[in-house]
Amino acid sequence: MRRVATGLLVLMAAAFFASRTLEPRHPVFGFVRAFAEAAMVGGLADWFAVTALFRHPLGLPIPHTAIIPRNKNRIGDQLASFLRDYFLIPAVVARRMHRIDVAGAAGRWLANPRGAGGSRLTRGVSRLATEVLQALDQERLGGMVRAMMVTRVRETEVSPMLGRALAAAIAEERHRPVIDALVRWMRGALSANEHLVRAMVHDRAGAVLRWTGLDETLANKIIDGLDKLVAEMAENREHPVRIKVEEALVSVSERLQYDHDLRARVEALKIELLENAAMQDWINGLWEQARSAMLRAARDPDALMAGRLGEALHQLGATLQNDPRLGRIINRFVRRAAVGAAADYGDAIVRLVSETVRGWDEQTVTMRLEHAVGRDLQFIRINGTLVGGLVGVAIHIVDVLL
Template identity: 55%
Template sequence: MRIVATSLLVVMAIIFVGAKYLETRVHEHWGFLRAFAEAGMIGGLADWFAVTALFRYPLGIRIPHTAIIPNNKTRIGVTLANFLRGNFLTTKVVAKRVRNMDVAGAVGRFLANPSGGEGRMRSGASRLLGDMLSSLDDERLGAEAKKALKTQLQKLDIAPLLGQMLKAAIKERRHMAVLDGIIGWSAKTLEANEQVIRDMVEERASGIMKWTGLDTRLADAIVKGLNKLIAEMAADPDHPLREKGEEGLEKFADDLIHDKATKKRVNEWKLQLLDNPAIGKWIDGLWQQGREGLLKAARNPDATMAGQLGKALTNLGGSLQKDERLKRQINRFARRAIVGTTENYGDNIVTLVSDTIEGWDASTITDRVENAVGSDLQFIRINGTLVGGMVGLIIHSAGLLI
């Protein structure tokens, strides 16, 4: 497309020379063609300068207000990061996205129809619990056991445990699914908010950019560039932005272990969940069904107890799907956790954008943005040449009529 646009400019120059010769030597009517070619050259050169000035110095001359993108890459990165933080990773946007998320229903469906792999785990647990419960009185020790269980859960500092689990997952590369989910969510969020980007570019564009259509091209470039960046992250497990995401997860894991404010917040969420009456009712029902089933383990632990504990888990799955209060509490907890994580760690996610762009050299950001825009930039030059020629033809015609 560069060759086509430049060739058209050369053709205009040749036509101009020929038409100028014919106008003076043959007939003045050749002046129409001369005016068309002359104005076409002016329009083509002007648009070549405008397009080139976005990405580099025209002819290597350091003219003020040229090479706009490479000279402002840091500001572009910060502005883009702030834009993502203010329009995508906000409490309002994330809360809207997860508003209809049904975590409790998903867990309930899993427990109601567990895969066969959990059978061995349930069978082993039934033998252990059966030995413990065989000596307990249901009225006295059962109540104490349930109370002790709840008390221990209240005392349990769950945040460091979650932090250690997250660290282990990161070490074993099992967190990649989380990053893939974030990337997928980012792609959908960008797709749903493309018009917001276009509106912002249009609001901030100058009159010249709007007149030439550069604002639309720039908005398209930004959207295409972001889509390309997300696609590259999805395809490349070693992408630099993924490394930044991993740093954010590692920081979150460290905060769960060491940061007092984070541990306090997680503990508050745990206490809210344990204070729900539905949880107490579920513990009571689980105790009764589990005790009855586990006490039969002495006779047939493999068949009876695995089945009874499996039945208890199935009943729990049914409760999670049918008990609206319990579902609301669990789903509220999940939503708060996601929104809170976004609110507290969203800056880490978007900072990787500004840091990555700032780390690019001038040629890298120029090539990536220019390639994202594609051939549209050269169409601007072609259109400028042709439109300039038409304007020159009109002006020449008007001059003859005056």
């Protein structure tokens, strides 16, 4: 557009000199000369005005030129103030968020990621997510994530949580399959280790018992008794031993919640585990696995959407579209989150904008703003050239008539 505007100015200059030479031959060239002459004046004036916004015209330090580079700090402050006064006010954010159906948009995209521009959106999000994950300082980010996880676990008292979880499992009888599995394991372990029982009885029996062979009989009785006990426990869920085990579990769940000594021991064990080198390596491995999984998902979102997770997301999208109550809940949550972010972080965002613009050098500010609005500014030059020419013709007509 700059070349078009400049070319038009050069064309007017050529038309001016040509019409000036040809004017004595015919009066019409007088109108052409008037148009071209005024068009040059208008084009040059608007070229000066447009150029003066971004730099000194012809490199001359003319006063009140290079306006944007000279006032970049004030522009940054004004832009930040504009954001704060018109966009980051919680009431304004809430009013605008009322018009946005986030749940519906998310539901439509999840239900059909490839439709209505969704494929392009998916590719864009994928590319952006990949670039962000790769651009971050992985060692530093990993350290932050690990520190956050460890800090969170340190600050959370796990004993009452374990106690409540165990109590809920017992109340819903979800502990019984665990006891069944334990009984089956005991039966298998007893069958596989009969020789150990026999060896233990033989070693502890007296010489008389060993000489008479009663140690073997005693070992058989013990094994048969244990096997019968385990078999009865497996067949009868109301077996006294199983009831004792369940009572012990109930007691443990209550102690985990209310026994201060046990809670202190559990907390000490938790801290000891967190400080263990093997646990630290495991946490590090968790972060690396999570990062690798995120990168794989970001690089190939179509594969992610085609798996079981994709099916779940499709179902979620359909639910979001068909369940108005769920949509209202999600929209309300998003609206409150946006309003809370504006209230809590609005000033920080404003400072970020202002400090970012202040940190740019003059050339960067000029380049970014000129790329953003430069095309429209060149239209100003073109319009100035054409309007100036028309005004010149009007003045020439008045001059001829008078």
